[in-house]
Amino acid sequence: MSFVLILVFLLFPPTKKARRDHLPWYDIALSGLSIPSTIYLFVNYEEIVTRGGLPITVDIIMGTLLVVLVFEAGRRVTGIALPILALLFVAYAMFGRDLPGIFRHRGYDWPQLAEQFYMTTEGIFSTAIGVSSTYIILFIIFGAFLAKSGMGQLFNDLAMALTGRSRGGPAKVSVIASGFLGSINGSAIANTVTTGNFTIPLMKKIGYSRVFAGAVESSASVGGQILPPIMGAAAFIMAETLGIPYTDIVLIAILPAVLFYLGILVQVHIRATKDNLSGIPRSELPKLTDVLKERGHLLLPIFFLLYMLFFSGTTILFSAACTIIVTIFISAFRKSTRMSFRDLIDALESGARITISVAIACATVGIIVGVSGITGFGLNLANAIVAIGGESLFLTLLFTMVACIVLGMGMPSIPAYIITATMAAPALVQLGIEPIVAHLFVFYFGIFANITPPVALAAFAAAGLSGAGPMRTGFNALKLALAGFVVPFMFVYNEALLLIDTTLMSGILVIISAILGVLMLGIAAERYFLYKLNLLFSGLMAVGGILFLYPGVMTDVIALAILLFIFTVQFIKKKRHSTAEITTAS
Structure with a gap:
């Protein structure tokens, strides 16, 4: 952490317009300040452990210094979105006693938060x-x-x-x-x-x-x-x-x-x-x-x-x-x-x-995780999602998806995963979903925030290259990613899509039906098969695609029937159209 902070202040200027032909005194000073707060833990480790984690004044000062440096480094490197989110969580930790409902907590002063961020493994020095x-x-x-x-x-x-x-x-x-x-x-x-x-x-x-x-x-x-x-x-x-x-x-x-x-x-x-x-x-x-x-x-x-x-x-x-x-x-x-x-x-x-x-x-992100741990925000959010969803797994998944997209807005993939895994995944685990399945679900939708308007950063970057409107690009990217929005729901309902505890033959059948499901979803999204599809047939194709993605003999039979029916109608229509064109040409 010390090396990283030193390099941030030496390599990343404070603003985009800042001169890059020399190193300002304040960047040198910040690089110097990056050393004591981390080295202090290394040098005084045994004493800190002997105190049982109870902080003294020097601990709080060093912790505060490190938090400030991390915020400034985060602003320079990742942009303003992530530090602002972390600041909001800090404010929530300090003033949450005044909030109504399930998100209210007893409130924490700064020394308690500095200890959480600096002297535990649920803060800056986290697993991440x-x-x-x-x-x-x-x-x-x-x-x-x-x-x-x-x-x-x-x-x-x-x-x-x-x-x-x-x-x-x-x-x-x-x-x-x-x-x-x-x-x-x-x-x-x-x-x-x-x-x-x-x-x-x-x-x-x-x-x-x-x-x-x-x-x-x-x-x-x-x-x-x-x-x-x-x-x-x-x-x-x-x-x-x-x-x-x-x-x-x-x-x-x-x-x-x-x-x-x-x-x-x-x-x-x-x-x-x-x-x-x-x-x-x-x-x-x-x-x-x-x-x-x-x-x-x-x-x-x-x-x-x-x-x-x-x-x-x-x-x-x-x-x-x-x-x-x-x-x-x-x-x-x-x-x-x-x-x-x-x-x-x-x-x-x-x-x-x-x-x-x-x-x-x-x-x-460690600061966000630290606040979530000390205040119970992650558990409260999970309980709120489960409460809103009631006994409906689908509604719980839907609300979890929305929460993940909101939490992932403007975030790179790793912070997006850490935040959604901390805040949203527990809601699914509470319903008995396997942890790996729950984490994959929230990871998918945290990532897809990059192509989900209004803050679709990847789509906006592509729009800058193509010369198209950013929002239109974002919505079109969403349509192209349709399978990615449907598949996570399906593997929650049936883990066979993740090839968990499946035999070779059942795995092959799952793969075949899943491929057919994705093909039907793509056809529905583009509203074109052998010929242009009307809204009814597009809707049937989408239903058939979802049924194929949900492994089961009956759902596969119904989906196959839909596919064959639309194919037959389209084939006849296209043949008639081709015959009419030949007749007209003659």
Whole structure:
């Protein structure tokens, strides 16, 4: 924490307009002040433990100093939204005795809060900051080395070679490349800007509207946070919070993530078919063999990482450290990907800068978690959600979804998960839902706040690149992410969608029905199958999609009947239309 704070005040200016050609005296002073408050705990640890946690005046002074520094560092690094939310929670802790209803508490003075934030593991020094200083920093550095070796270019070229010629090819390139990069870099907004600079102009070039192009990029970039194996680094915090193996979370999260991306690809393809859009000419596309020959070896570190995580029996930290070394070694196989000594230093610098952002976000969220713990706000919110939902699981899920989207507004993925896991997940656990299922549910909707108006930051970033209206881009991104909004509800009702406690045959059936469900939802969203769909048939398609996603023989039979019925009607209608066109032409 001390190193991170020092670097924040040395690297991040107080305002966007501040001069960057020299270091102001006050930034040097803040960097200096970042040392005593953290070193004090290290030096006086035994004395603090002997006192049984009872704070003395120096403890409160040091705790206050650290809290102030974390707030200022959070403002510089993450923006104003997260520190303001943390300040509101501090105000709630100090003045909550005056509130009515279930959110009223006995009230706490500042010395009590400073102790909570500074001298416990439910404040700034929480699980989140611990995970960021171990697992997350290693995987961020791993991602930085991959990026420096040209992994981003590899993903773009692979996606172009595989899908560029098909209908709506650039949009499919955006979905695939953004998904892979988003899982590694852990930032929906950064991913949107990085891949969007390349994919959005291509989508507009072949005929997609500005709004749709921005929506595709932002929804695909947000989805990277839920895509294994790295899941934007939130998987590590989830594993530590729940006390279950990281590999279990990865396996459970695979099918919902694939369904999310399949839902986007379906809508992208249907929109291209409906608007008669073509792909990119073959002459403008890279050849798959050339791409693999030039950069294909960069996939080896990812396969090595998967082997180390799932089959080697070693720890996550050892696996990540070994993978970083393997990445450097393998990138040297070809001149185009070989990293110079300067590149290695730049990768380490890039990884450190990203880690600073994550660590400061975790520290700031620690203040929110600390208030929640000492006041019981999280439990009260969970009780309120359960009380409003009554005995209806669906209403409880609906209110939890809304709460997660509100809590996740303007937040990066890791703070969004920590806040929603603290505030909203207990509501679902109270109803008997498995903790891992509850945490995945709130994680999904905390992440989707980035494409949910009015504060849809990823959609706004994409709109800036595409030149479209931010709100329209956000609402279109919501429609593209339809499967992502439906699937979490379905895996709460039936854990088979997470492939928990399923046999091989039942798992295959669940996957097939889930894929058909996502296809039907995409058709319903675009209102086009073989021919344009009216509102009634679109509604039936949506119902059929939901029934397919809810595993069960009867629901699958009904959904299949709906699909076959609409297909038959559409087929006959299209055949008649084609016959009429031929007759007219004759």
